[in-house]
Amino acid sequence: MAQLEMEGISKAFSGVKVLENVNFQVDSGEVVALLGENGAGKSTLMKILTGVYTADEGQILIDGEAVVVRTIRDAQDLGLGMIYQELNLFGNLSVAENFLVGREDKFKTLGFVNYPLLYEKVSATMETLNLNRNPKERLVNLSVGEQQLVEIGKALQQDVRFLIMDEPTSALSKAETDRLFEIVHALKAKGVGIIYISHRLEELFRVADRVTVLRDGRFIATVRTEETTERELVSLMVGRDIEDRYPHEQSTPGESILRAEKLKTSAIRDVSLEIRGGEIVGLGGLMGSGRTEVARALSGIDSLQSGKIVMEGRILHLRSPASAIRSGIVLVTEDRKNEGLLLPFTIRENLALPTLSHRSRLGLVRRQDERKNAEEWVGKLRIKTHSMEQATENLSGGNQQKVVIGKWLACKPKLLILDEPTRGIDVGAKQEIYQLMNQLKLEGKAVLMISSDLPELLGMSDRVYVMHEGTVRGELQGREMQQEAFMRLATGGEV
Amino acid sequence: MMQRIINTIKRYHLGPLIGLVILIFILSFATAKFFTFGNLRNVALQISVNALIAVGMTFVILTAGIDLSVGSTLALSAAIAAQLMVGHINPWLAGGAALFVGGLAGALNGVFVAYAGLAPFIVTLGTMTLFRGLTEIYTNGMPIFNLPRGFAGFGTGTFLAIPIPVWVMALVFVAAWVVLYRTTAGRRIYAIGGNERVAFLAGVPVKRYLVGVYVVSGILASLAGIILASRLGSAEPTAGVGYELDAITAVVLGGTSLMGGEGTLIGTLIGALILGTIDNGLNLLNVNSFYQDAVKGLIILAAIMLDRKKSAGR
Numbered sequence: 001m002a003q004l005e006m007e008g009i010s011k012a013f014s015g016v017k018v019l020e021n022v023n024f025q026v027d028s029g030e031v032v033a034l035l036g037e038n039g040a041g042k043s044t045l046m047k048i049l050t051g052v053y054t055a056d057e058g059q060i061l062i063d064g065e066a067v068v069v070r071t072i073r074d075a076q077d078l079g080l081g082m083i084y085q086e087l088n089l090f091g092n093l094s095v096a097e098n099f100l101v102g103r104e105d106k107f108k109t110l111g112f113v114n115y116p117l118l119y120e121k122v123s124a125t126m127e128t129l130n131l132n133r134n135p136k137e138r139l140v141n142l143s144v145g146e147q148q149l150v151e152i153g154k155a156l157q158q159d160v161r162f163l164i165m166d167e168p169t170s171a172l173s174k175a176e177t178d179r180l181f182e183i184v185h186a187l188k189a190k191g192v193g194i195i196y197i198s199h200r201l202e203e204l205f206r207v208a209d210r211v212t213v214l215r216d217g218r219f220i221a222t223v224r225t226e227e228t229t230e231r232e233l234v235s236l237m238v239g240r241d242i243e244d245r246y247p248h249e250q251s252t253p254g255e256s257i258l259r260a261e262k263l264k265t266s267a268i269r270d271v272s273l274e275i276r277g278g279e280i281v282g283l284g285g286l287m288g289s290g291r292t293e294v295a296r297a298l299s300g301i302d303s304l305q306s307g308k309i310v311m312e313g314r315i316l317h318l319r320s321p322a323s324a325i326r327s328g329i330v331l332v333t334e335d336r337k338n339e340g341l342l343l344p345f346t347i348r349e350n351l352a353l354p355t356l357s358h359r360s361r362l363g364l365v366r367r368q369d370e371r372k373n374a375e376e377w378v379g380k381l382r383i384k385t386h387s388m389e390q391a392t393e394n395l396s397g398g399n400q401q402k403v404v405i406g407k408w409l410a411c412k413p414k415l416l417i418l419d420e421p422t423r424g425i426d427v428g429a430k431q432e433i434y435q436l437m438n439q440l441k442l443e444g445k446a447v448l449m450i451s452s453d454l455p456e457l458l459g460m461s462d463r464v465y466v467m468h469e470g471t472v473r474g475e476l477q478g479r480e481m482q483q484e485a486f487m488r489l490a491t492g493g494e495v
Numbered sequence: 496m497m498q499r500i501i502n503t504i505k506r507y508h509l510g511p512l513i514g515l516v517i518l519i520f521i522l523s524f525a526t527a528k529f530f531t532f533g534n535l536r537n538v539a540l541q542i543s544v545n546a547l548i549a550v551g552m553t554f555v556i557l558t559a560g561i562d563l564s565v566g567s568t569l570a571l572s573a574a575i576a577a578q579l580m581v582g583h584i585n586p587w588l589a590g591g592a593a594l595f596v597g598g599l600a601g602a603l604n605g606v607f608v609a610y611a612g613l614a615p616f617i618v619t620l621g622t623m624t625l626f627r628g629l630t631e632i633y634t635n636g637m638p639i640f641n642l643p644r645g646f647a648g649f650g651t652g653t654f655l656a657i658p659i660p661v662w663v664m665a666l667v668f669v670a671a672w673v674v675l676y677r678t679t680a681g682r683r684i685y686a687i688g689g690n691e692r693v694a695f696l697a698g699v700p701v702k703r704y705l706v707g708v709y710v711v712s713g714i715l716a717s718l719a720g721i722i723l724a725s726r727l728g729s730a731e732p733t734a735g736v737g738y739e740l741d742a743i744t745a746v747v748l749g750g751t752s753l754m755g756g757e758g759t760l761i762g763t764l765i766g767a768l769i770l771g772t773i774d775n776g777l778n779l780l781n782v783n784s785f786y787q788d789a790v791k792g793l794i795i796l797a798a799i800m801l802d803r804k805k806s807a808g809r
Contacts, residue, residue, distance in 0.1 A: 301696070320695075320698070320700075321695060321696050321697070321698050322698035322699070322700060325697075325698040326698075331696070333696065338690070338692060338693075339692055339693055339696055340693065340696075341690075341693065342686055342689040342690050342693050342694075342756070343689075343690070344689060344756065344757065345685070345686070345689055345756075349682070349686075352682075353682075353686060353693075353694070353697045353699075354697040354698050356679045356682055356683065357679055359679075360678070360679045363678045363679055363680060364673075364677050364678055364679075365677060365678060365679055365682060407697070
């Protein structure tokens with residue numbers, strides 16, 4: 001039995017307090033969730049624990065004794081491991097070599113890498129993770145979920161006593177999430193203390209014993225999961241009651257906006273679906289089922305091998321994203337950092353990018369128009385910034401996502417496709433995005449929403465198409481829209 | 496106070512400018528001749544060829560590309576202009592033809608980069624040798640002399656006491672500045688360099704723009720070649736060897752990132768001025784020519800280190 005305690009932790013960056021007198025405690029063999037909106041101070045607290053930052057005040061205690069954690073190395077020596085939300089892996093190396101990097105001394109014989117030993121150790125770790133891959137496989141060939149397991153495996157190999165997991169399920173499918181939870185339970189049984197960070201409340205009830213809530217850098221409360229409710233956690237987290245997590249609005253769907261008939265690309269086949277004005281249509285399925293690929297086909301990124309896309313009665317021939325945008329189809333991609341935003345560029349520039357040609361005369365950009373556009377969307381979407389000239393890399397995840405949505409709404413689309421629109425953003429921003437989706441629906445626009453967050457997908461959509469192995473397995477509407485029915489279709493069964 | 500000065504420098508990318516000012520300051524005290532109108536005019540004239548190439552190079556580097564073929568393009572276009580003029584073609588027409596060939600050379604680079612998806616470094620490494628070879632074939636390895644007298648006036652003449660090449664350089668800078676900072680094309684070039692994928696998904700015709708920046712680079716290299724031939728009174732098949740590196744140096748000294756999407760045209764001008772000032776200053780100080788290159792290299796390294804310090808603080 002060991003106990004890890006953080007006591008009276010305070011930290012300020014250039015005069016701004018980000019943590020104030022925070023207490024946190026986890027025992028071995030226990031899972032404690034750390035909950036809070038973006039900017040609540042969770043990451044800073046964890047970075048102090050792992051030696052990335054040093055606290056201004058307060059101390060870290062293990063079994064009641066104060067320890068010094070000044071470097072990442074110190075943290076490792078104390079048995080504190082961390083799995084970051086962003087993958088820190090080498091795609092060009094093999095799975096096994098990813099385990100090797102940074103720990104070369106463990107697999108060294110006379111200065112050479114002892115590959116047999118490495119493969120043996122890595123295979124054993126992969127087995128405990130239920131990751132059925134060849135250790136010699138190049139990492140890029142693994143799915144994002146499998147890569148996440150590799151990250152976990154790396155931490156496991158270091159004999160951690162306390163493991164921090166930062167949003168480990170944000171990129172995982174349901175099956176992969178289940179597998180991860182099994183691993184968490186196994187680790188717990190082995191006596192590892194786990195600090196679990198997630199925005200997905202329903203997960204916390206499955207894995208966590210206790211939940212510690214932070215808000216605005218302050219400790220709010222620690223509650224036992226069996227004695228609390230989602231509703232209570234949300235109100236602790238945001239400091240007020242949120243009526244309905246998925247505010248669904250009734251509406252009467254209008255005319256058909258887009259109809260896809262038997263679409264076939266290199267990744268999907270026989271996909272038919274229809275989206276009408278004034279409705280939010282969900283597109284779900286497990287990771288790798290082809291959801292994103294449908295979005296790519298509809299927005300001109302992947303070319304069709306057969307089938308047709310009909311928009312308001314006209315057949316579209318999409319050759320590029322540019323032609324899809326001209327036809328009124330826009331896609332908010334799941335990867336806002338690499339596909340959605342020019343991170344070092346300003347809010348103003350990002351918001352104007354797809355509509356630049358409408359904001360110019362004789363090729364010259366009309367700055368007035370561009371500024372007005374930026375002000376309009378910053379206002380409408382309530383993007384929190386002090387200036388339009390702020391670089392988007394300095395915004396929080398939720399505000400970044402709003403900029404991406406804003407740049408596409410500026411195109412006045414007929415169909416808005418949202419791929420994982422709330423991934424990695426906090427509860428408050430999620431609510432705003434849901435309300436925005438409802439507002440678009442009431443304005444008569446067509447919305448196609450892809451999400452791995454099942455309650456969100458079923459809660460926000462009017463109808464849901466379920467994908468399985470590259471094709472639409474079925475459609476759920478009305479009272480059929482239940483998690484069980486969804487999972488049966490998503491795993492290839494019948495409703 | 497110190498912090499505020501540093502912030503201002505960071506914000507407006509003033510690092511290179513401060514370097515230039517320090518350099519001018521030192522040289523003005525070290526030699527009596529440096530800070531005279533005649534000498535400064537000379538520096539401006541000296542840098543005009545490199546500055547023109549560096550403008551085109553800035554366009555290319557902003558898209559995260561590189562153009563190593565500019566020196567060879569310069570020689571090829573100069574040879575074509577000279578040969579046509581020797582054949583009694585009107586100098587304006589001959590110049591136009593040379594610019595056209597420069598644009599074509601750039602388009603070839605661009606097509607390989609954008610449509611064949613090859614790495615810019617490798618494509619232009621190949622065409623650098625190809626264009627040099629074509630120049631040698633075209634000229635039979637011999638310089639072309641006896642250019643018309645009127646043509647020489649283009650490179651050696653003055654207007655309002657300023658050499659014509661300096662006017663050309665100024666005009667090109669202003670035009671390029673308008674394109675990069677006031678047009679949709681400029682904004683899209685920055686966007687492509689910032690993140691090609693994001694630009695493509697936002698409907699930017701990425702391939703066309705990539706071809707475009709190499710065409711700009713080719714045309715400006717060609718213009719530099721015409722000016723050089725006019726100043727020398729001949730077109731040499733070996734002209735412009737190594738010029739691509741001078742241009743890249745000017746761009747990088749000016750704070751433009753080789754990763755694309757970040758940098759300024761003013762920076763490039765300052766970079767070219769720093770290079771020209773170093774050359775000029777070392778000559779005025781009578782530094783042994785063997786030492787000149789070594790000193791120049793050290794100054795460049797120091798300047799880039801200062802610049803990196805600045806960006807590492809982000």
